[in-house]
Amino acid sequence: MAERNEAIPPEKRIEFRVGINLGDVIAEGEDIFGDGVNVAARLEALAEPGGVFISNTVYDHVRDRLSFGFEDLGARSVKNIARPVRVYRVRENPASPAKGPGPASPQPLPVPDKPSIAVLPFANMSGDPEQEYFADGMVEEIITALSRIRWFFVIARNSSFTYKGQAIDVKQVGRELGVRYVLQGSVRKAGTRVRITGQLIDALSGTHLWADRFDGSLEDVFDLQDTVASSVAGVIEPALRAAETARSAGRPTNDLTAYDLYLRAYALVWWSARQSPQALRLMEQTIERDPHYGPALAWAAYCCYRLLIDDRSEHRGQTL
Numbered sequence: 001m002a003e004r005n006e007a008i009p010p011e012k013r014i015e016f017r018v019g020i021n022l023g024d025v026i027a028e029g030e031d032i033f034g035d036g037v038n039v040a041a042r043l044e045a046l047a048e049p050g051g052v053f054i055s056n057t058v059y060d061h062v063r064d065r066l067s068f069g070f071e072d073l074g075a076r077s078v079k080n081i082a083r084p085v086r087v088y089r090v091r092e093n094p095a096s097p098a099k100g101p102g103p104a105s106p107q108p109l110p111v112p113d114k115p116s117i118a119v120l121p122f123a124n125m126s127g128d129p130e131q132e133y134f135a136d137g138m139v140e141e142i143i144t145a146l147s148r149i150r151w152f153f154v155i156a157r158n159s160s161f162t163y164k165g166q167a168i169d170v171k172q173v174g175r176e177l178g179v180r181y182v183l184q185g186s187v188r189k190a191g192t193r194v195r196i197t198g199q200l201i202d203a204l205s206g207t208h209l210w211a212d213r214f215d216g217s218l219e220d221v222f223d224l225q226d227t228v229a230s231s232v233a234g235v236i237e238p239a240l241r242a243a244e245t246a247r248s249a250g251r252p253t254n255d256l257t258a259y260d261l262y263l264r265a266y267a268l269v270w271w272s273a274r275q276s277p278q279a280l281r282l283m284e285q286t287i288e289r290d291p292h293y294g295p296a297l298a299w300a301a302y303c304c305y306r307l308l309i310d311d312r313s314e315h316r317g318q319t320l
Contacts, residue, residue: 002050011256015050019043022057039085042078046087046178056086068092077147077156084156115240116153116179118203119143121164122196126189134218134225135187136161138196141229142183149237155179174203181209181240183232192218196228200236210239253296258289262296269299276306 005013021043023036043053054062059070069091075084119142122135140157147154155177163173170182185198199211214231216224253259265282268275280303286296 017044017047017049018052019045019047019054020052020058021055022061023055035081039078039081042081042085043087046076046078047089052090054088054090056088059086059088074159074162075156076159077154079153084158115151115181116155117146117181117183117236117240118155118160118173118177118179119146119183120160120168120173120185122184123186125186128189131187131189134189134194138185138187138225138228141225142232145229145233146236149233152240153179170201170203171206179203183236189218194218194224198232200239210235253286253290253293255290255293258286258293258296261286261289262293262299265296266299269303273306273310276303276310279303280307 001014001016005015019040019042021036021040023039024034025032025036026034039055043055047053053073054070062068063070071089071091073087073089075086077084119139122139124131124135139160143154143157143160146152159177168184170184173182174180180203182201182203183198184201185196188195188197193215194217195213195215197211197213200209201207202209212232212235214228216227218224253262261282265279265286268279268282280300283296283300283303286293287300290296
């Protein structure tokens, strides 16, 4: 494919993402499934176009047998897999060393399709080194609370804590961890009282999306941690939904076939309202190829609206 693409304009190139895992699978007829398959699918989703990502089980078997370099991207939490998976990027250059994750990593990770967030270590502003345990525990509780929201992709603690005690460039963190959003915070203690602050930042633009503070008593540390973690998760979820909605509204598609279908449908919409059924069918094909293509979703809704007000909908109940 690389050789084929060299002579083809960028907009017409075909690039694959590849995820490889070694593990048990369940076979039923022509279908295979199970954790062995799921991990490979998640690795494929993490890979950049043209990239090959492998799991640690594959790496352990091939690292001394193949003339490729391997870049250690660290442990990644992936959907529907209980434990983090250690991920390696395959490099064509055999001299490429396998190296651990951290602020010095030069290669940006691809941002997942779903909302992705990293909770960085909170700064201990108390001047008391013994309060580090509380700040770290607070971050772990927030990571756990956010991980319960199924439509989030939350970076594991081991990856985000590589930035502990360092000056943070949010945009750089976003590139290195492959996340769109970063949560920062601080903990300040005075006597038995504690103040926790947090701010949610868009790692691509550096824009602040949300900020708040929480005050409480250290008399019951665990209750305070639970309360703050739940509160942060509760306010971040709608903030991220709003940000994702605004981002998706103007989101282009990388699928050229979907874009072609969309343009054909769009032309029909403007040609005549009587073309709404044909336009809707094309928009539905577009959405099937790219379910997050905002303009196609919007115009599909408009076509449904036109069919309803013109009393020409074939499936009125479903359209409503």
